[in-house]
Amino acid sequence: xxxxxxxxxxxxxxxxxxxxxxxxxxxxxxxxxxxxxxxxxxxxxxxxxxxxxxxxxxxxxxxxxxxxxxxxxxxxxxxxxxxxxxxxxxxxxxxxxxxxxxxxxxxxxxxxxxxxxxxxxxxxxxxxxxxxxxxxxxxxxxxxxxxxxxxxxxxxxxxxxxxxxxxxxxxxxxxxxxxxxxxxxxxxxxxxxxxxxxxxxxxxx
Numbered sequence: 001x002x003x004x005x006x007x008x009x010x011x012x013x014x015x016x017x018x019x020x021x022x023x024x025x026x027x028x029x030x031x032x033x034x035x036x037x038x039x040x041x042x043x044x045x046x047x048x049x050x051x052x053x054x055x056x057x058x059x060x061x062x063x064x065x066x067x068x069x070x071x072x073x074x075x076x077x078x079x080x081x082x083x084x085x086x087x088x089x090x091x092x093x094x095x096x097x098x099x100x101x102x103x104x105x106x107x108x109x110x111x112x113x114x115x116x117x118x119x120x121x122x123x124x125x126x127x128x129x130x131x132x133x134x135x136x137x138x139x140x141x142x143x144x145x146x147x148x149x150x151x152x153x154x155x156x157x158x159x160x161x162x163x164x165x166x167x168x169x170x171x172x173x174x175x176x177x178x179x180x181x182x183x184x185x186x187x188x189x190x191x192x193x194x195x196x197x198x199x200x201x202x203x204x205x
Contacts, residue, residue, distance in 0.1 A: 137159075
């Protein structure tokens with residue numbers, strides 16, 4: 001048995017996955033310790049055996065899933081030079097849309113105190129996942145610019161900010177797997193990159 005406050009990886013992931021299922025099915029209001037442990041098929045006390053309280057557990061869940069989303073986005077620059085610029089950005093954005101990190105956005109809106117708990121957990125040093133995603137988008141666009149696939153005059157950092165900011169809003173107002181949300185992401189990428197992308201020598205996408 002691990003000391004209280006130190007969850008072993010298997011237990012943590014089991015509880016995290018159960019919490020995500022409860023949240024998707026019942027919303028933030030239904031996310032209680034009893035609902036989570038029942039969903040996980042474990043004794044109610046297991047959650048408190050490994051976490052100080054429910055908010056501590058949820059803050060850890062948010063940090064974990066946000067980290068996974070940021071890690072996935074961080075691979076975007078590796079696609080530079082392949083496919084199309086808009087296609088790569090769209091794929092990364094829709095992957096981000098479907099990530100657990102933003103399926104949990106409603107939880108932050110319902111329980112803003114979790115932001116403070118997250119800062120306490122990281123000592124205020126860890127950058128927000130959205131900032132890491134923005135940095136990955138900017139790095140990808142800069143890499144494409146060096147390859148001549150993005151206009152030399154394009155402000156890649158500003159484009160990344162516009163992309164991430166508008167896509168983030170879609171995440172906060174639509175269900176993660178809503179087809180309409182995915183279509184909006186495609187339109188956002190197309191609009192933001194319009195006139196800035198040169199996927200083939202001598203032509204603009």
